[in-house]
Amino acid sequence: MPQKFSGLPRLGLVGLFAFGLSAAALAQNSPERSLYQRMGGYDVIAAITDDFLGRMRADARFSRLGGGRSLDSRTRARQLTVDMLCQLAGGPCVYIGRSMKTAHAGLAITAADWEGLMRHVAASLDQRKVPAKEKEEFLTLFSNLKKDIVEAARN
Numbered sequence: 001m002p003q004k005f006s007g008l009p010r011l012g013l014v015g016l017f018a019f020g021l022s023a024a025a026l027a028q029n030s031p032e033r034s035l036y037q038r039m040g041g042y043d044v045i046a047a048i049t050d051d052f053l054g055r056m057r058a059d060a061r062f063s064r065l066g067g068g069r070s071l072d073s074r075t076r077a078r079q080l081t082v083d084m085l086c087q088l089a090g091g092p093c094v095y096i097g098r099s100m101k102t103a104h105a106g107l108a109i110t111a112a113d114w115e116g117l118m119r120h121v122a123a124s125l126d127q128r129k130v131p132a133k134e135k136e137e138f139l140t141l142f143s144n145l146k147k148d149i150v151e152a153a154r155n
Helices: 010-029 035-039 042-058 060-066 071-088 100-104 111-127 132-143
Strands: none
Touching: 035 042, 035 132, 042 060, 042 071, 042 111, 060 111, 071 132, 111 132
């Protein structure tokens, strides 16, 4: 008679363990994987964020948005961006920042600014060779934020 461990035969534990590994392997190939998983996880999202923030810093049109901020403030904003994108993509991060409407109020971000941002994000996704389906989904994450970030044109 097989020895028992926690009321289950040892063979049963091995079978459960093997089943667990098989289920994990299937989940990795499942079409239900989150965008976060399909893109490669935290490190990829952080690298994309670093790239598009670098592109924005190099773009004169965005200089008014980053000027006068300390290194600590810029680092915090970068981390909040990574956390937000990670969470929106279905990852394990928790965004603890302000709402997009509150965070961007008064910055006079225009539709043209928005289009410039989207071009920088798309270029960063291309730089990381993100597949077309995931690129489209990631850009949609941004598009969903537009109404809270872009302000009506001023007269």
